[in-house]
Amino acid sequence: MLPEEDRELSPHTGFTRLHWEAAADGLLAAAWRWASPSGGRLDLPGRPSRSGARSDGLEGFARTMLAAAFRTAGGADPRGWLERYADGLDAGTRTPGTDDAESWPVIRDHHAFGQPMVESASVALGLRLTRPLLWDRLDGSVQDRVEAWLRGALRSLPAPNNWYLFPFSVAGFLESVGRGDADTARVRQRALELLETWYRGQGWYTDGDGQAFDHYNGWALHLYPVLDAHLDGRSTEHAARLREFLSGFGLMFGADGAPVYFGRSMTYRFAAASAVGLGAVTGSTPLSPGVSRRLISGNLRYFLDRGCLDEDGLLSLGWHGPHEATLQPYSGPASPYWASKAFTCLLAGPDHPLWTEQEEPAPGEQEWAVALPGPGLLLQTSGGIARLHNHGSGHLRPHQAAIAAEADPLYDRQAYSSSTGPTARDNVADNHFAVVFRGSRSARRRVEPLGAGGAGELGWAASRHVPVFDGPVAALPGLRVDSVVVVRGWLELRVHRVTGAPPEAGAELTGWAAGDELVSALHPLHGWESADEVLAPAGTAFARSVRVPRLSGSGNGVFAALAGLTAEPVELRGAVAGVRAQHDRLEVRWSDGTTTLVSFEPVEVR
Secondary structure, eight states, X not given: OOOOOXXXXXXXXXXXXXXXXXXXHHHHHHHHTTBOTTSSOBOOSSOOOTTOHHHHHHHHHHHHHHHHHHHHTTSOOTTOHHHHHHHHHHHHTSSTXXXXXXXXXXXXXXXXXXXXXXXXXXXXXXXXXXTTTTGXXXXXXXXXXXXXXXXXXXXXXXXXXGGGHHHHHHHHHHHHTTOOOHHHHHHHHHHHHHHHHHEEETTEXXXXXXXXXXXXXXXXXXXXXXXXXXXXXXXXXXXXXHHHHHHHHGGGBOTTSOBOOOSSOGGGGGGGGHHHHXXXXXXXXXXXXXXXXXXXXXXXXXXXXXXXXXXXXXXXXXXXXXXXXGOOTTOOTTGGXXXXXXXXXXXXXXXXXXXXXXXXXXXXXXXXXXXXXXXXXXXXXXXXXXXXXXXXXXXXXXXXXXXTOOOOHHHHSSEEESSOOOOOTTSOOSSOEEEEETTEEOBOOSOEEEEEEEEETEEEEEEEEOOBOSXXXXXXXXXXXXXXXXXXXXXXXXXXXXXXXXXXXXXXXXXXXXXXXXXXXXXXXXXXXXXXXXXXXXXXXXXXXXXXXXXXXXXXXXXXEEEEEESSOOOOGGGEEEEEEETTEEEEEXXXXXXXXXXXXXXXXX
8 A cells, every 4th residue: 555645745756755665565565475384485376487486486585585675774674574584584594405385496507497596696685785683683503504505606607697796796795794705705706807898888788798788787787786885885886887877777768657678577677777776875876866766766656557566466477467478488476576676765765865855857758869889779768758779789699690599579679668569579570670582581680789879869870780581591691781770859760771682682661569559650761662551469568469560672772761659640751851862871851951961881870
């Protein structure tokens, strides 16, 4: 039950710190109804993950423990949550690996049902945040058993990505309670060294080797090292990187509070705003307290207002409500509770400016663009909708072959937003440029960033990819696609150049996958021969069924179109007064008399 809204202090969302406390208490109360007899596991109902029911029960315990820790870290535990977790720590670590109602699985390598390593970080961080109220009150034998279980994370092999920060966090806790040694020092140094190799600038890390840029940048790659240093009273370069990250990240939330739907694990929902709260808590943010609270509260309220809780008060597996396409094989009934990271904001006490200053408008409520050449992304907001133009992120590792990879709608598309898509694998792909050859449409697996620039109302980003095909014709020698997007306010100029295609090859471009409440428009400027609209009956996380505009053409050369995503119908035709195209460039004369030149050798926009 949430308190009454406070529209004086929070004119945009009505939410205050009391709402955050109540939301945390509500999530915890609902989850604890599914506790094992002694509280060692929270066995929430729902489809099991690939790791199995015992691991899922540990996940329920650990992830809700993180919410309880943020809720009580200030020294007060009015609901007695930590007493329950103390009992659960005792029960879960008595006989790890035993097939009974309480015992936790042991921590193993990531490829050997290694999910418990993920949960070890939440347990360790929860203990570190609440040391006087929880760890210091545990019996010495329980402390020893908890340490023994946690040390499995120090010995086991993490997945080659943000997982290296899980033993890092375990080691940080052990060192904070005087139980550090050579093993804790080793895993901490290892994680920090890897983090350096993954940094790409503008506050963005790739999630492991390669170019996997997504929300893990905020809720993992920033959160763990910055919070670790903050709890230790140290200042590091990671805090400066968080500040730089947040200077653009505010544009990844729509005016309604929704984050851009982009990348995996989106069922973590309001964890997307955890980096904003962390920046406010640590002082590592360019955002004012009023803007920060507007973003985090808007994000929390967005999901609470749209049915993210089921009839039992539990976070469902999905987005607004249950949504299978949002999930991954590792998603289990308790997976959504990584949303607990959003409660990082409660580390700011009641008198902190985050809670006492009046809310201000969110960055997403203006027309703005920010180019991020490091990760190859372009952020754009207009009409209250946040958009991400993807010219750098993909989910392939350096050793993986693009031809053998499966389509991944969460990374392959050229644009994502806070209100649309992506469409399902077996439906028409939204925001996609395809070469069509003998009935097969090409896929975009590995992206080569070519640059990004601009700011304010004008921005651009560019990339190149080698189209690949499913079936016997996996690739065509010499085939390349260069892609450039230029944004002006709400308009999107999408330019593509095809080289090396056979004479009989075709080209297709699709726009936004919008539901009934939005209008997706796609207007041909050059190279296109026909236009139609395609139904995506499987829908998206935002709508049960959507239609996607599509343009079709043929051959090699330059293809250009205007795209728009708006709340009301718009006329794109009148935005451009003229177009001139050559093999290596395109010049667009806008109706206001200005001109944009896009060239490909080298890529340049002016």
